[in-house]
Amino acid sequence: MPTSPTPNSTRRSERSRVAILTATRELIGDLGYAKLTIEAIAARAGVGKQTIYRWWPSKGAVVFDSLLVLSERPDGGGIELPDTGDLEHDLRTVLRATAAEFSDPAFEAPIRALNTEIINDPDLAAVYREKMESPMREAKRRRLRSAQAAGQLPADTDLDLFIDLLYAPLTQRWLLRSGPLDAPFADALVTAALRAFRP
Amino acid sequence: MPTSPTPNSTRRSERSRVAILTATRELIGDLGYAKLTIEAIAARAGVGKQTIYRWWPSKGAVVFDSLLVLSERPDGGGIELPDTGDLEHDLRTVLRATAAEFSDPAFEAPIRALNTEIINDPDLAAVYREKMESPMREAKRRRLRSAQAAGQLPADTDLDLFIDLLYAPLTQRWLLRSGPLDAPFADALVTAALRAFRP
Amino acid sequence: MPTSPTPNSTRRSERSRVAILTATRELIGDLGYAKLTIEAIAARAGVGKQTIYRWWPSKGAVVFDSLLVLSERPDGGGIELPDTGDLEHDLRTVLRATAAEFSDPAFEAPIRALNTEIINDPDLAAVYREKMESPMREAKRRRLRSAQAAGQLPADTDLDLFIDLLYAPLTQRWLLRSGPLDAPFADALVTAALRAFRP
Amino acid sequence: MPTSPTPNSTRRSERSRVAILTATRELIGDLGYAKLTIEAIAARAGVGKQTIYRWWPSKGAVVFDSLLVLSERPDGGGIELPDTGDLEHDLRTVLRATAAEFSDPAFEAPIRALNTEIINDPDLAAVYREKMESPMREAKRRRLRSAQAAGQLPADTDLDLFIDLLYAPLTQRWLLRSGPLDAPFADALVTAALRAFRP
DNA sequence: CGGTAACCGAGACGGTACGTCAAGTCTTCAA
DNA sequence: TTGAAGACTTGACGTACCGTCTCGGTTACCG
Incomplete structure (x- = not known):
């Protein structure tokens, strides 16, 4: 390691x-x-x-x-996404928050630095996936499974694909600065992802 | 410039x-x-x-x-995506080809280099969008408009969002090496994107 | 050349x-x-x-x-040392003037530059002797021959040695900054040189 | 320093x-x-x-x-000029040796280099005088004082002027390559200097 | 008296060396 | 015996000039 x-x-x-x-x-x-x-x-x-x-x-x-x-959570506990029972509403909240975080100057420089390292160093990329990506992705999966249980998402949904569809365009746009990271964009992603997996 | x-x-x-x-x-x-x-x-x-x-x-x-x-095309002409009349088939072809290109060692190093520069240099990112992204994205839009004319895609589809949904997860996975860039993944993306915009 | x-x-x-x-x-x-x-x-x-x-x-x-x-003389004529008939007096005048010239900031930098070049470049040294040293030395010889004719200097005096004795210590002191270039020093040189060749 | x-x-x-x-x-x-x-x-x-x-x-x-x-003397001792009791003879020996040293290719380049630096750098010139000139000049003074004690040189002789008269023409001729550094020239300088200070 | 060749200002070129910065290694010394 | 301090070799940085080489534009001569 x-x-x-x-x-x-x-x-x-x-x-x-x-x-x-x-x-x-x-x-x-x-x-x-x-x-x-x-x-x-x-x-x-x-x-x-x-x-x-x-x-x-x-x-x-x-x-x-x-x-x-x-x-890292200071309390040592895992990350948890909000769960009001309304999947679409919760996803909008989360995606808008993610977009806002990317726009925060305090996060901008460090996260770009991190990405620069990860892109060029496979070993670091592996550690990154294990230590940072996995816990976050697991939290997302938990929220989606809860939605499946609530009948808001089909039981056979490929959760990882769903997550990719939701987050990759956002990250991409931020990395390459190819467009605004605003609420309409976040909402459009949520809508599109949900439509892609509706029955 | x-x-x-x-x-x-x-x-x-x-x-x-x-x-x-x-x-x-x-x-x-x-x-x-x-x-x-x-x-x-x-x-x-x-x-x-x-x-x-x-x-x-x-x-x-x-x-x-x-x-x-x-x-750059040696013939000076623009890039053109295949158009057999079958949108889903053509998108699979193109996405699989893109995945294969990312896996080609000859492209691997240069494109990672390019991304490293672009992530950290806004000026370069702007030039990148103008000189490399825009022509490619315009070619993609042309193919999608053709599909709209053929009734294979709703006329009110947000073409840029469609393109983001299709390509961002692929690029993301390649950049962070978070999974295999194989045909099933490409196909799944095509299916999901088309379902997201079906009427 | x-x-x-x-x-x-x-x-x-x-x-x-x-x-x-x-x-x-x-x-x-x-x-x-x-x-x-x-x-x-x-x-x-x-x-x-x-x-x-x-x-x-x-x-x-x-x-x-x-x-x-x-x-170079603007009038195109050769250089001439003063000849009042009193050798010692004239030499003091000339040596004091030379010392003053060396102390003149306007001459300082250029003459040091010239010496730097000449020390390291034999070709340039040859040209220097021909174009700058010779005319000056000839003028000095003329003044000394006049003194010989006046009986103020023995007829068999080695004029070049006399000139060296007179000027070399002055130049040396200036080049190496090993002491003040004042009138007493100039006068002492004149006295010593004349004594060295008195009958 | x-x-x-x-x-x-x-x-x-x-x-x-x-x-x-x-x-x-x-x-x-x-x-x-x-x-x-x-x-x-x-x-x-x-x-x-x-x-x-x-x-x-x-x-x-x-x-x-x-x-x-x-x-620098490897033995740590100071430099000493020969003292056979015959000043004129000793000075000829020393001056001829100095002339020969100047003609030695092994000394030629370094000493010219040193002079080039010293001429253009007052700080370096000061260090040079302290570290190299002074010890040598002091040795010369010692030999001359010994001659004064032996009655071969007047007690009121300006020793530094004597030394300048002796060495400056030699150094000058070497620096500017204005003539041969041979024994006759060395001898002539010794003779002239001694005559300049004879009673 | 019109061509043409040399000279001109300008400045790009392949290079060398500058003096600085930082990398990663190694040594000294105090706690 | 660790860790701070910092000297060491290495090598790239970006700059300044070197001396050579075009490039057009005069300029003066020669045919």
Whole structure:
């Protein structure tokens, strides 16, 4: 496993680990991904470069770990999508929120940085899927299964395809900046996805 | 416009321009994007570094221009999607071909390089949309309009949304390597997109 | 002959020649010798680089020619040392004047530049001796021969040695900045040189 | 002080320092001063360029330090001029030796390089006077004082002027290549200097 | 007196070296 | 014995100039 967000040695300094991850997140926000350097991270964290190289195999792994906390629930519990009983309404809420998050400058730089690393590093992509994508996708599946139980979605629906149809166009548009990430677009996606799987 | 694929001065050496673009394409294939350097491009092209810096504002712009030719038809004509009269059949053909292209090692490295640049450089993203995305999307729209005329797609279909639904999940899966790009996946996307817009 | 201060072709542009020499002199004064570049000369003179390379073989040659005018009499006549009939008095006058000239900021940079070139370029050194040193030394010899005729200097005096004794310590001190170039030093040199050759 | 021939930090690599100085000396001999580059020094010394820039402020300072060792006695003792009791004889010996040294190709290039730097860099000139000129001049003064004690030179002789009279013409002639550096010239200088200060 | 050849300003070209930055490795020293 | 500090080699960066080479546009001569 290329990243080690938790100490794998009792000797490891927790203080340094946190300082490095924090410094990395701050620097990505300040400079963007392209200008991020290991030296700057070490300097800002008040840490020797060797301490970074000792615990992470690549810059990408540091960046990844530093952003992992963004997706972690402080309470340790799993992520949960809203479930009012009305699938279409809930999906609109969630998709609009996702669109808004992409537009938030505080998330913009880090997520672009993360994508840059993942696109070019298959190992990191695997870790990403395991640590960040999977939990989120499982939460989405849970909500859709609940809808199936409620008879709002056919029982034989390919849930992963449904999720892809819903989210991929949104992510795509954000990555390539090919159009506005607004509520009408989010709503249109929800409508289209639901229509694609109606009986 | 940040890139200038054609000489903007009578003094510009066409020989050098072509050599630079060719060398860039070859090096991306050999080394991947991350290890591509301006010095290596200049050396391989038999050109002074200054000649690159004189005509392109950034490494990304050179990479972009070098890949632009991949999307250009040698005959100068526009791109055209197949039109046998059967929309579903044609879309399957096209989507399967797109999936196959993504799996082709010759395209893999360059297109990942291009995406890396585009994600982090809004200017380049704009040029990308204008020079590469737009012509392709227009060709897709033409095929869909033809289907509308043939009564295979409702006249009020939001063609751009249709295209997003069809292609975004494919691109997403390829970028993040989150699953196989095979014929069943392509077919499922076609089916889902068509069902989303059936009357 | 490595330098050609006068046009050797009727086609040569006198305007350009003068502009180049003037620009060179100005730039040496502004930047010092080390930062002087052919490109800057060409730019300041409003001249193509090729026009410089066409007429001078090296940067040193341009510098040399540009400084040659400093030693030329505007009236075209030769240099002449004062001759009041009192050798010691005249030598003091001349040596003090030489010391003052060395201290003049307007001469400082150019003459250092000239020396730098001459030290490292034997060809230039030869031209320097012919064009600048010889006429000056001949004028000094003339004054000393006049003194011999007046019985103020033995007839068998080695005039070149006398001149070296007089001027070399002055030049040395200026070049290496090893001491003040003041009147007492000049006077001491005159006294010593005269004593060295008194009967 | 612009040069630091001895490590000013315990962290400094003595191996690198010596390699740089040695490479510089060798390259000056091979290429001459004008073609000496920092890159070539670093390459020949097997050292990163940064290591040079870290410890020396300019190319001149490296050149200077590399030549400093030429004037250092390995035994740590000071320089001493011969003292047979016969001043004229000793001065002839020393001046002829100096002339011969100037003619030695192994000294030619480095000393010209040194002079080039010193002429154009007042700071370097100051260090030169302190580290190289002064010890040598003091040795000369000692020999002359010994002659004064022996009654071969008046007690009120201006020793520095005497030294200038003796050496400046020699150095001048060598720098400008204005004449042969042979024994007759050396002898003539000795004779003249002694005559200038005889009672 | 009209062609033409040399010279001109301009500036692109293939290069070399600059001085800086950062990468990843290695060494020293204090806690 | 870890970890901070930071020197080390390496190598790419983007810039400045080098000296050469066109490119059109004068300019002066020669046929």
